[in-house]
Amino acid sequence: xxxxSNPKAWWFVVPVLALVAFNAFxxxxxxxxxxxxxxxxxxxxxxxxxxxxxxxxxxxxxxAALGRxxxxxxxxxxxxxxxxxxxxxxxxxxxxxxxxxxxxxxxxLLIPWNVVGAMWNIFALPDIGLLGHMLNSMGFDYxxxxxxxxxxxxxxxxDVWHWTSLIVLLCYAGLSSIPDAYYQAAHIDGxxxxxxxxxxxxxxxxxxxxxxxxxxxxxxxxxxxxPFVLTGGGPxxxxxxxSIDLVKxxxxxxxxxxAAAMSLIYFLVVLLICxxxxxxxxxxxxx
Amino acid sequence: MARIEFxxxxxxxxxxxxxxxxxxxxxxxxxxxxxxxxxxxxxxGCGKTTLLNTxxxxxxxxxxxxxxxxxxxxxxxxxxxxxxxxxQFPVVYDTMTVYDNLAFPLRNRGIxxxxxxxxxxxxxxxxxxxxxxxxxxxxLTADGKQKISLGRGLVREDVNAILFDEPLTVIDPHLKWxxxxxxxxxxxxxxxxxxxxxxxxxxxxxxxDRVVVMYDGAVVQVGTPVELFSQPNxxxxxxxxxxxxxxxxxxxxxxxxPVFHGLPVDTRHPASGDLGGKLExxxxxxFVHFADRGIPVQIEKVEDLGRYQVVTALHGSDTIKMVVGxxxxxxxxxxxxxxxxxxxxxxxxxxxxxxxxS
Numbered sequence: 001x002x003x004x005s006n007p008k009a010w011w012f013v014v015p016v017l018a019l020v021a022f023n024a025f026x027x028x029x030x031x032x033x034x035x036x037x038x039x040x041x042x043x044x045x046x047x048x049x050x051x052x053x054x055x056x057x058x059x060x061x062x063x064a065a066l067g068r069x070x071x072x073x074x075x076x077x078x079x080x081x082x083x084x085x086x087x088x089x090x091x092x093x094x095x096x097x098x099x100x101x102x103x104x105x106x107x108x109l110l111i112p113w114n115v116v117g118a119m120w121n122i123f124a125l126p127d128i129g130l131l132g133h134m135l136n137s138m139g140f141d142y143x144x145x146x147x148x149x150x151x152x153x154x155x156x157x158x159d160v161w162h163w164t165s166l167i168v169l170l171c172y173a174g175l176s177s178i179p180d181a182y183y184q185a186a187h188i189d190g191x192x193x194x195x196x197x198x199x200x201x202x203x204x205x206x207x208x209x210x211x212x213x214x215x216x217x218x219x220x221x222x223x224x225x226x227p228f229v230l231t232g233g234g235p236x237x238x239x240x241x242x243s244i245d246l247v248k249x250x251x252x253x254x255x256x257x258x259a260a261a262m263s264l265i266y267f268l269v270v271l272l273i274c275x276x277x278x279x280x281x282x283x284x285x286x287x
Numbered sequence: 288m289a290r291i292e293f294x295x296x297x298x299x300x301x302x303x304x305x306x307x308x309x310x311x312x313x314x315x316x317x318x319x320x321x322x323x324x325x326x327x328x329x330x331x332g333c334g335k336t337t338l339l340n341t342x343x344x345x346x347x348x349x350x351x352x353x354x355x356x357x358x359x360x361x362x363x364x365x366x367x368x369x370x371x372x373x374x375q376f377p378v379v380y381d382t383m384t385v386y387d388n389l390a391f392p393l394r395n396r397g398i399x400x401x402x403x404x405x406x407x408x409x410x411x412x413x414x415x416x417x418x419x420x421x422x423x424x425x426x427l428t429a430d431g432k433q434k435i436s437l438g439r440g441l442v443r444e445d446v447n448a449i450l451f452d453e454p455l456t457v458i459d460p461h462l463k464w465x466x467x468x469x470x471x472x473x474x475x476x477x478x479x480x481x482x483x484x485x486x487x488x489x490x491x492x493x494x495x496d497r498v499v500v501m502y503d504g505a506v507v508q509v510g511t512p513v514e515l516f517s518q519p520n521x522x523x524x525x526x527x528x529x530x531x532x533x534x535x536x537x538x539x540x541x542x543x544x545p546v547f548h549g550l551p552v553d554t555r556h557p558a559s560g561d562l563g564g565k566l567e568x569x570x571x572x573x574f575v576h577f578a579d580r581g582i583p584v585q586i587e588k589v590e591d592l593g594r595y596q597v598v599t600a601l602h603g604s605d606t607i608k609m610v611v612g613x614x615x616x617x618x619x620x621x622x623x624x625x626x627x628x629x630x631x632x633x634x635x636x637x638x639x640x641x642x643x644x645s
Contacts (some may be wrong), residue, residue: 164501185378189366189439190395199380199391 034260037083052261065245073220076159084167105165117229120158148238151231155239167212210281221270242266289355289447295349298337311337313504324474326495327484335484335505339450343370372450373440377432379423387439388424410438429457446481487571488528500524522637527567531608538568545633551584556629558640567634569625575609578625588615
C-alpha cells in the first residue's frame with residue numbers, strides 16, 4: 001500500500017495543538033519556569049536549580065499539609081464508598097420512584113462548591129446555625145471555628161453530603177446493567193444476599209467503582225473551595241489542606257518559587273497515585 | 288424427586304397503568320410426572336418461560352395452585368423448592384474459577400467439601416470441563432460459559448426437577464447435538480424430571496418422551512412425538528410440528544362429512560353433526576397423494592429434497608403441500624390428489640372434532 005503524504009492534513013491538528021498549548025502546556029511551563037528560578041519582578045530571573053524542591057520536600061509545613069490531605073482523602077473515601085454502594089443497592093430498580101430518587105441524588109452535585117461551603121458554614125455556626133445550635137443544645141460542646149475536631153468533622157460531613165451522590169449514581173448505573181438472569185440464577189443456586197453482592201454485584205460494579213474512586217480521589221485531593229469557605233483552613237492550620245496551603249504560599253506570601261515547586265510535586269503525587277491505582281485495578285481485568 | 292401438578296394456574300404481568308391485564312398464562316392444568324423428560328415447545332412469546340419460572344418459584348402465578356407431590360408450593364420461595372434451572376444466556380460468576388462456579392450451588396447448601404469435589408469432578412468430566420477447572424470463568428467462550436451454567440444446573444443431586452430454558456441457543460450446532468444427547472443420557476441415568484423449553488421442534492422431539500405444545504398462553508396438546516405428528520389436536524400443533532406443516536383447508540360440513548369447495552373429502556373422523564363457526568380440514572403433506580379421481584389441482588412448484596420431494600399444489604386459491612417419494616412421478620396433465628382418510632381430520636375453531644387425542 002502506498003502512503004500518500006499530504007501536509008495539508010496538519011491544518012486539522014493545529015487547532016487542537018493550539019488549544020492544548022494554551023490551556024495546559026504553556027501554563028505548566030510557566031510554573032516550571034518559576035520552580036527552578038528566583039525572580040524579584042521585572043522579568044529578571046536567577047537560576048536556582050533544585051533549591052525550591054529541596055526546601056519544600058524538607059519543610060515540616062508541607063509534610064503536615066500532605067498528611068492532613070491524605071487523612072482527609074482517606075476518610076472521605078472510607079465513608080463515601082461504602083455509603084454510596086449501600087444507597088445505590090437500596091434504591092428502587094423500577095417504578096415511579098426511580099426518577100424521584102435519581103433527582104434527589106443529583107441535587108447536591110448541582111450546587112456550586114462555594115455555595116456548599118457557605119451553606120455548611122451557616123448551617124454549622126454554633127450560635128445561630130441549625131446544626132451547630134442543635135448540637136450545643138443537646139449538650140455537645142461543638143464549635144467548628146475553634147475546635148479542630150469539630151472543624152474536621154464538619155468538613156468531612158460536608159464532603160460526604162456533597163459527593164456521595166456521585167458514587168451512588170455511578171454504582172446505580174453499574175447495578176442497572178446487570179441482567180435479571182444473574183439474580184434468577186443466584187436464587188436457583190441458593191445464594192445468600194451477601195453472596196449475591198460479593199459474586200454478582202461487586203464484580204459487575206468494578207469498572208464504575210474504579211472510575212468513582214479515581215474521581216473522588218482526585219477531587220478530594222485537590223479540594224479547595226469548600227474548606228476555604230467553611231473554615232478558611234482553621235482553626236490554626238488544622239484544616240489547611242495542600243491546595244489551601246499552596247494558595248497561601250503563592251498568593252499570601254508571594255513565594256512564587258517554592259509555590260511552583262510545590263505545585264509540581266503536588267501534581268506528580270496525584271498523577272502517581274492515580275496511575276498506580278489504575279494499573280492495579282486493570283491488572284486483575286486482564287487475567 | 289416429585290410429581291409436579293398445576294391446577295388452573297394463570298399469570299398476568301403487571302400491565303401498564305390504565306390497561307387491563309394481559310394473561311401470559313391463560314390457564315394451565317398440567318401434571319409433570321416424576322422422572323419424565325418433557326419438552327415445552329411453542330413459538331416465542333407463548334408463555335413457555337413464564338410457565339417455567341412459576342415452577343421454579345422465580346415467579347408467583349397470579350391465580351391457581353402448584354403442587355409438588357400433593358404439597359402446595361405456590362407461594363414457596365425458590366430456595367425451598369429444590370429446583371435447578373438453566374437459562375437461555377450463560378450466567379457465570381466472573382470472579383470465580385470454573386470449579387468454584389460448579390461448586391457454588393452445593394456450597395450454598397452446606398454440603399461437605401469432599402462431596403462437593405466428587406460431584407464437581409463428575410459433572411466437569413461429563414461436560415469436558417475437567418482441564419479448565421482451575422481457570423477463571425470470565426475467560427471462557429460463550430460455549431464454555433453455557434457449559435458452566437448447565438453444570439451448575441446438573442450438579443445438585445437432591446433436586447425435584449431440572450428446568451432448561453432454551454439452554455443451547457448460544458452453542459454451535461455440532462456441540463448442541465452432542466450436549467443434547469448428553470442431557471438425554473443423563474436423564475436415563477439419574478431419572479430426574481427434566482423440562483426443556485425450546486421453540487425448535489427437532490430439539491423438542493429428540494429430547495423428550497412427552498412434548499407439551501404451548502400456544503398463546505395455553506397448553507394445546509401433550510403427547511409423544513408420534514402422537515403430535517399423527518393426531519394434532521389443534522391446527523397450531525399441525526402447523527408448528529412437521530416440515531412442511533399440516534395443510535389446513537377451509538371446508539363445509541354435509542351431515543358431518545367434510546366438503547372442500549364442493550368436493551366431498553373422505554375421513555375416518557367425521558363430525559357428529561353440522562357445526563357453525565370456522566371449519567377446516569387438516570391433513571399432513573405426508574398423507575396427501577396423487578390419485579386418479581380426487582381434487583383437481585395445478586402444480587405450482589416441486590422441490591427435490593433428496594429423499595423426498597415437496598410438491599406445492601393449488602386448488603383455486605388454496606395451497607396444498609404434499610410430500611412424495613423421490614422416485615414418484617409428478618403427473619403433468621390434469622393432476623388430481625386425495626387425502627388419506629385415517630389422517631384427515633376436521634377442525635372446528637382450530638380444535639379437532641371427534642375423538643381428541645390425549
